[in-house]
Amino acid sequence: MIQKLIERNINDCPDYCIKRQSISDSDDRLHLLEVNGLCPLCGDKLINIGNKRTKVYEIAHIYPNSPTSDDLMILNGVTILGENSESFQNKIALCFNCHKDYDFHKNVDEYNMLLKKKRELYKAFTAKSDLANIDVSQNLEVLLKRITTIDISTMNKTELRLVPLEIKQKLSASETNLRIKVTAFVTEYYLFIKNYLKNLEEVKQLNFSKLATTIKLAYQTATESLDSKNEIFDALVEWLLSKTNTSDKGCAEIVISYFIQNCEVFDEVTE
Ligand SMILES: [Zn+2]
Structure with missing residues (x-):
């Protein structure tokens, strides 16, 4: 088909x-x-x-x-x-x-x-x-389970002042809504997720480079048939939800945003 x-x-x-x-x-x-x-x-x-x-x-x-x-x-x-x-x-x-x-x-x-x-x-x-054909490691499930229990009150926003500048390099002005959303998620959660993943890796519950490769592969697969970044973002969110058998869309958007910041998702735009 x-x-x-x-x-x-x-x-x-x-x-x-x-x-x-x-x-x-x-x-x-x-x-x-x-x-x-x-x-x-x-x-x-x-x-x-x-x-x-x-x-x-x-x-x-x-x-x-x-x-x-x-x-x-x-x-x-x-x-x-x-x-x-x-x-x-x-x-x-x-x-x-x-x-x-x-x-x-x-x-x-x-x-x-x-x-x-x-x-x-x-x-x-x-x-x-x-x-749906991409094989995802257990890592993502571990990650998502942890992320659903994120306690926002433990996060420090001021530590992230420089981060949004980098997002601008990946999403152009015509993708303003997505840019605002991703920037907000990254500002709120980037450090938290990063530290969390580091901890998971330290206790051998996660292989971060394997996880990052999986996300990168999912992104590349999506770009083969989708043009707009909004569509790609949505497809990755849906993919993450189905692969982890979870239903918290906001949570999946946070994780995908993390990987945008981390460079697995979206290449730099030239403006
Ligand atoms: Zn109708």
């Missing part, structure tokens, strides 16, 4: 539309996972969990499988995704209402908006799937 996104112009692909194919159960599940179980257009849940688990979504074609003459005119010259109209890349899970709206009131702006969503979701999804 995991392959690079194919992007072409519809005018260059006269054979793009092929006979409708039904969707396998496994592809159906992947479509649901790709959108994180939420309709990408309205945000509604795509599974109702009541007495019985009910599916409240359909798999929509982004570029129509059998375009009407109106569709052909409206969508003249647009970008299309995937080998053909039946490929995974041209399909996306939508709630019933959004699917109906999309199919019957299509205009080029709506088309391009859905295309953009698909592109982002697909990239994030494939990055996550690649990351």
Whole structure:
């Protein structure tokens, strides 16, 4: 399933539309996972969990499988995704209402908006799937278990005055929100984590260089399919949570921020 996104112009692909194919159960599940179980257009849940688990979504074609003459005119010259109209890349899970709206009131702006969503979701999804293959040492589990019990009151903020300057070299002005978040986490937790890891290593509970290599590898894997640092950051956070089987997102963000400061994550930007 995991392959690079194919992007072409519809005018260059006269054979793009092929006979409708039904969707396998496994592809159906992947479509649901790709959108994180939420309709990408309205945000509604795509599974109702009541007495019985009910599916409240359909798999929509982004570029129509059998375009009407109106569709052909409206969508003249647009970008299309995937080998053909039946490929995974041209399909996306939508709630019933959004699917109906999309199919019957299509205009080029709506088309391009859905295309953009698909592109982002697909990239994030494939990055996550690649990351799942990386083997993580026990070290990270040890680390995260300890970090969840961090007592902020024991930390000394003033010791870290110089640190934020360095973050600026790794996140550009266009990534302001992420920069603010990472800087705040680093200011609060960097020394604490550093000392903690040192202690863990001293009592032979951690091999820091092995841990750092693992994080670096995860980062490099994420950069292969993700462009923006926000997406990479989020993918690494999700990866860390799933690998450590923990659910404290804030805690995972703190750890990833630590490794940004420590240079395993993000290379220097040139501005
Ligand atoms: Zn919807």
